[in-house]
Amino acid sequence: NAGVTQTPKFRILKIGQSMTLQCTQDMNHNYMYWYRQDPGMGLKLIYYSVGAGITDKGEVPNGYNVSRSTTEDFPLRLELAAPSQTSVYFCASTADYEQYFGPGTRLTVT
Amino acid sequence: GNSVTQMEGPVTLSEEAFLTINCTYTATGYPSLFWYVQYPGEGLQLLLKATKADDKGSNKGFEATYRKETTSFHLEKGSVQVSDSAVYFCALPTTGFQKLVFGTGTRLLVSP
Numbered sequence: 605n606a607g608v609t610q611t612p613k614f615r616i617l618k619i620g621q622s623m624t625l626q627c628t629q630d631m632n633h634n635y636m637y638w639y640r641q642d643p644g645m646g647l648k649l650i651y652y653s654v655g656a657g658i659t660d661k662g663e664v665p666n667g668y669n670v671s672r673s674t675t676e677d678f679p680l681r682l683e684l685a686a687p688s689q690t691s692v693y694f695c696a697s698t699a700d701y702e703q704y705f706g707p708g709t710r711l712t713v714t
Numbered sequence: 715g716n717s718v719t720q721m722e723g724p725v726t727l728s729e730e731a732f733l734t735i736n737c738t739y740t741a742t743g744y745p746s747l748f749w750y751v752q753y754p755g756e757g758l759q760l761l762l763k764a765t766k767a768d769d770k771g772s773n774k775g776f777e778a779t780y781r782k783e784t785t786s787f788h789l790e791k792g793s794v795q796v797s798d799s800a801v802y803f804c805a806l807p808t809t810g811f812q813k814l815v816f817g818t819g820t821r822l823l824v825s826p
Contacts, residue, residue, distance in 0.1 A: 608757075635811060635812045637813070644818075645818060645819075646803065646816045646817055646818040646819055647758075647803075647816045649813065652811060652813060654811050660811075662813075694757050694758070696757075696758075698812045700812075701746055701748070701807055701812050701814065702748075702760050702763070703750075703758070703760070703812075703814060704759075705757030705758045705759065706757050707755075707756055707757050708756070708757050
């Protein structure tokens with residue numbers, strides 16, 4: 605039981621490039637979330653999903669897109685990367701409000 | 715909507731000192747309350763929770779009591795260790811779909 609896994613761990617992007625952050629969970633959870641964590645700040649919700657085929661925006665969705673074709677996978681797409689998207693990104697899934705987090709992806713946009 | 719406020723850090727303590735990290739909340743009704751911990755380079759993980767008023771959550775020597783009178787859920791530990799150095803987040807549910815709202819986090823630094 606691996607829990608929530610994320611790839612890559614680190615990535616450097618140039619301004620305007622695109623990338624997909626991968627997230628997979630093996631706990632059969634319906635609810636999944638993407639957060640970003642900026643230095644010294646709490647977590648901000650980017651997107652969430654309540655099941656395969658159903659996604660919705662969180663607090664800070666601009667510049668991101670998501671899809672949920674299976675229960676297990678919830679990738680986050682960055683189009684036209686900007687320096688403001690430099691952050692640590694966490695994926696999580698939940699059961700009974702207990703959220704299980706992946707180890708994070710540290711992204712730098714220069 | 716529901717919100718949470720926790721004390722600013724960093725909190726710097728010597729090993730075996732007593733720890734308190736304050737958390738107060740604003741909520742409709744009496745939702746479950748949570749403390750999460752983030753060790754360096756890792757994601758958050760649940761430390762403890764309380765599901766109703768006057769409940770005490772506990773884990774790894776940490777405790778927090780759900781006090782509805784003062785709308786607080788302060789985290790305490792009687793004797794901290796260097797290995798407790800981490801960032802601690804208070805959290806509660808908000809606006810459905812099992813979403814949580816997190817405090818800004820309190821960094822704890824414990825020196826030998």
